[in-house]
Amino acid sequence: MSRMDDFEAFIAIVEHGSLTTAAHRLNRSLQSVSRSLAALEQSVGVELIHRTTRRSTPSEVGAAFFNRIKPAVDDINDARLQAINQRSEPAGVLRIGAPVLFGPNVLMPVIAEYMRTFPRVEVDLQLSDGFADLGAEGLDLAIRIGDLPDSNLKAKRLGALRRVVFGAPSYFARCDRPAHPFQLSEHSCIIRTANERPGEWTFQIDGKPRTVKVAGAFRSNLMTSVYAAAIHGLGLGFSPLWQITHLVDDGLVELVLTEFEPAPVPIHALWQEGRSSSAKVRAFLDLLASRLELKSL
Known part of the structure; x- marks a missing residue:
């Protein structure tokens, strides 16, 4: 048993005037409560509870001890309950x-x-x-x-x-859609200069990852500019699909080369x-x- 269990046993005995009732309220055996009281009295070196066959009452020292530790034990139990609640309920x-x-x-x-x-x-x-x-x-x-x-x-x-290649309907009205990544050399591609290797797009070709070099007249460090350029028909872009889903849904851009997409x-x-x-x-x-x-x- 912990020292906290000893304190709780002592408090229950004082409050209920009986070791038996204290054991019942704490859901512990009478022997366990009795051992807690004995251990606590041994640690402080004085008798805390006067025991008779009919009733258990605090000694003068025990009453003073009770008044000091009861608020502290209540605070500890409240803090423990709060911690348990915060673990079970997000806050x-x-x-x-x-x-x-x-x-x-x-x-x-x-x-x-x-x-x-x-x-x-x-x-x-x-x-x-x-x-x-x-x-x-x-x-x-x-x-x-x-x-x-x-x-x-x-x-x-x-x-x-997914990562995809895309372009605007106005671009495809002027230029044929590429049927293979190697045909990108015939197209104007929009380059993001902030990429680790700008001007290199990765595809899955014949079951293997392959890098294809691309080029174009417009480049930018931000993807938002790449998307704007693609919408205005300046060329093909390469991007994570989740960043342009709204453009695809609105018909502003269309996907190409989907069968050659690199690994997600x-x-x-x-x-x-x-x-x-x-x-x-x-x-x-x-x-x-x-x-x-x-x-x-």
Whole structure:
């Protein structure tokens, strides 16, 4: 038994005037309560309870001891109950890291449902296309797109994301649609200069990944400019499908070379060891896995 159990046994004896009744209220055996009282009296060196065959009453020292420890034990039990409730019911601030475009476009519907379901949780969403340091940035979890580097973080795979070639109807009205990646040399391609290897697009050709060099008259460091250029018919773009789904749905761009798409890029939720025991993190991971719609992306 712990010292806390000894304190609780002593308090119950004083409150109920009987070791037997105290044992019943604590759902413990009479022998167990008696041992707790004996251990407590031995530790303080004085008799705390006067025992008779009919009643157990506190000694003068025992009454003073009771008055000092009762509020403290109540506070400890309240704190323990609060901690248990916070573990079972999500509460507090959930800090999430996510890619700049993925957060607002794909993640927000899940966050909105999460906050409606668990109104005691606040969400702090930090957007960055870099691989965030969860510990340094104080994040509870992060969404990462791409192959994961070796780390001590826990990971849950959420799916994989397609990469596609696209162009505007006005472009295809002027130029034939490419039937094979090697035909891209005959097309104007829009280059994102911030890529690690700009002007190189990856495809799956004859069952193997192949890199094809492309070129064009327009280039930009931001994907938003690439999309705008494609919409205005300046050439073909290459992008994650989830970033342009709304453009496809609205008929502003059309996909080509879909049979040569490279392997989808994995997407994971990452968190630090032990964080998943937090109710707010555990609940968000469960909802994310069930609600995140990636099958068509």
